[in-house]
Amino acid sequence: MRIVTPVTRLLGVDLPIVQAGMSWASSAAALPLAVSRAGGLGVVAAGPMRLPDLVSVLDEVRHGTDRPFAVNLPLYRPGVDEVIDLLVARRPPVLIASQGGPRRYLARFQDVGTVCLHVVAGVEHALKAAESGVDGLVVVGGEAGGHPPPSQVSTLVLLRAVAAAVDLPLVASGGFADGRGLAAALALGAGAAQFGTRFLLSEEANVHPAYQDAVLRAGVADTRLVGHGLGPVRTVANEFAERMRELEGSGADLETRRAEFAKSTLRMAAHDGDVAHGKVEAGQSAGLVDRILPAAEIVRRIADEYAEVVARLPHPEPPPA
Numbered sequence: 001m002r003i004v005t006p007v008t009r010l011l012g013v014d015l016p017i018v019q020a021g022m023s024w025a026s027s028a029a030a031l032p033l034a035v036s037r038a039g040g041l042g043v044v045a046a047g048p049m050r051l052p053d054l055v056s057v058l059d060e061v062r063h064g065t066d067r068p069f070a071v072n073l074p075l076y077r078p079g080v081d082e083v084i085d086l087l088v089a090r091r092p093p094v095l096i097a098s099q100g101g102p103r104r105y106l107a108r109f110q111d112v113g114t115v116c117l118h119v120v121a122g123v124e125h126a127l128k129a130a131e132s133g134v135d136g137l138v139v140v141g142g143e144a145g146g147h148p149p150p151s152q153v154s155t156l157v158l159l160r161a162v163a164a165a166v167d168l169p170l171v172a173s174g175g176f177a178d179g180r181g182l183a184a185a186l187a188l189g190a191g192a193a194q195f196g197t198r199f200l201l202s203e204e205a206n207v208h209p210a211y212q213d214a215v216l217r218a219g220v221a222d223t224r225l226v227g228h229g230l231g232p233v234r235t236v237a238n239e240f241a242e243r244m245r246e247l248e249g250s251g252a253d254l255e256t257r258r259a260e261f262a263k264s265t266l267r268m269a270a271h272d273g274d275v276a277h278g279k280v281e282a283g284q285s286a287g288l289v290d291r292i293l294p295a296a297e298i299v300r301r302i303a304d305e306y307a308e309v310v311a312r313l314p315h316p317e318p319p320p321a
Contacts, residue, residue: 001014001015001039001303001304001307002014002015002039003015003016003303003306005169005186005191005192006169006191007136007169007170007171007190007191007192008191008192010115010135010136010169010191011041011068011070011093011094011115011192012068012093013036013039013040013041013067013068014039014040015038015039015040015299015302015303016182016185016186016190016191016192016193017035017039017040017041017182017192017193017195017299017302017303018040018041018043018070018138018171018173018192018193018194018195019031019032019035019040019041019042019043019194019195019196019199019295020043020072020173020194020195020196020199021043021044021045021046021047021070021071021072021096022045022146022196022199022200022205022281023045023047023048023266023270024045024048024206024207024266024267024270024271025045025199025200025205025206025207025270026042026043026044026045026072026199026205026206027044027045027046027047027048027049027053027057027206028057028206029044029057029060029061029064030204030206031199031202031204031205031206031295032044032061032069032070033060033061033064033065033069033204034202034204034294034295034296035199035295035296035299036061036065036067036068036069037064037065037067037296038295038296038299038300039067039299039303040299041068041069041070041094041192042061042069042070043069043070043071043072043094043096044057044058044061044069044070044071044072044092045072046071046072046073046074046077046083046087047072047073047074047077048077048266048267051079051082051083051086054083054086055086055090058071058090058092068093068094069092069093069094070092070093070094070095070096070117071087071092071094071095071096072096072097072098073087073095073096073097073098073105074097074098074099074100075097075098075099075100075101075104075105076099076100080100084104084105084108087109087114088108088109088112088114091112091113091114092114093114093115094114094115094116094117095109095114095115095116095117096117096118096119096138097116097117097118097119098118098119098138098147099119099147101128101132102116102118102129102132102133102134103132106132106133106134110133110135115135115136116134116135116136117134117135117136117137117138117171118132118134118136118137118138119137119138119140119173120137120138120139120140120162121139121140121141121148121149121151121158122149122151122153122158123158123161123162123165126139126162126165126166127165127166130166130167130168134168135168135169136168136169136170136171136191137162137166137168137169137170137171138170138171138173138194139155139158139159139162139170139171139172139173139190140155140158140173140174141153141154141155141156141157141158141159141172141173141174141175142154142155142158142174142225143155143174143175143283143284143285144173144174144175144196144234144283145196145197145200145223145234145235145281145282145283145284145286146196146233146234146281146283147231147232147233147234148174148225148232148234148283150228150232152225154174154175155172155173155174155175155176155185156175156184156188159172159185159188159189159190160188160189162189163188163189163190164189169191169192170189170190170191170192171190171191171192171193171194172185172188172190172192172193172194173193173194173196174283175283175284175285176193176194176195176198176285177195177197177198177285177288177289178198178288178301178302178305179301179302179303179304179305179306179307179308179309180305180306180309181193181285182302182303182305182306183306183309183310183313195298195302196282196283197215197282197283197285197286197289198285198288198289198298198302199295199298200212200215200282201215201216201286201289201291201292201293202292202293202294202295202298203292203293203294203295204294204295207270207271208269208270208271208272208273209273210269210273210274210275211269211270211273211275211278211280212292213275214236214238214269214275214280215236215280215282215286215289216286216289216290216291216292218236218237218282218286218287219286219287220284220285220286220287220288221284221287222236222237222286222287223235223236223237223282223283223284223286224236224237224241224242224244224245226240226241226244226245226248226261227244227257227261228248229254229257230254230257230258230261233279233281234281234282234283234284235279235280235281235282236275236280236282236286238275238276238277238278238280239276239277240263240264240276240277240278240279243260244257244260244261247260263277264277264278264279265278265279266278266279266281269281
């Protein structure tokens with residue numbers, strides 16, 4: 001199956017299905033390889049990776065498929081300039097950058113033929129990124145796991161606002177887990193949807209089984225946005241999240257909250273399996289997922305359901321003669 005949109009044409013993929021770059025979960029080759037082979041865009045998460053490990057994973061992905069793939073790079077990570085140098089030399093087909101301004105990296109990657117998407121969480125940032133010359137945008141709404149916009153504007157609203165403000169291919173992110181979500185994203189003006197939590201619950205995700213189990217058991221109302229004023233994260237409710245909510249609700253000062261926030265990391269949950277005290281980052285769409293599946297099967301199901309949903313949509317009837 002092929003679904004042609006401005007994003008699939010830009011990226012050279014068959015399906016408008018983007019696997020989110022998730023630290024630990026896709027900081028290995030298996031998940032991005034499976035998604036790209038299935039016709040979507042697999043994304044290597046470079047955020048927590050040491051340079052030798054990143055080189056090894058990039059080599060494995062390149063040798064494992066001739067389909068496009070992407071690297072996600074959070075620009076705040078330590079040693080980011082060295083990572084940029086490495087990636088420019090490696091020329092990934094697509095770069096998805098976040099948490100910083102695009103002027104820092106854009107010209108170097110575009111000069112070597114890499115398509116550059118920039119992650120934004122508001123209209124103002126979307127306009128600035130568009131003016132800088134990025135090739136497309138990933139628009140993240142409040143439903144997303146990890147680092148959604150502090151404003152908490154939903155993807156339903158934010159995507160439409162960005163689509164009205166800029167003329168670029170858009171990838172919608174936040175709240176998408178199935179073909180119905182993909183149909184909604186395309187109807188709202190995106191050319192693809194990004195799926196994070198759905199692929200977190202795949203067989204290839206490089207995370208501790210306890211992390212997957214915690215996300216699998218979560219309902220749509222079982223995540224919490226914590227760390228306001230500190231770069232908030234959306235995490236499954238646990239002891240860490242409840243402690244942060246207590247501090248925020250009691251009016252604790254910023255430094256007290258910062259110290260508590262820093263005690264917990266994503267690594268604790270994703271790598272070590274400490275789902276009580278770690279940051280169990282996941283989106284509200286966790287409540288829409290009820291099983292762990294192979295990543296290629298997830299891609300197929302999303303595409304098939306999209307086709308079924310679109311075929312069932314009511315069509316306008318001509319006015320009576």
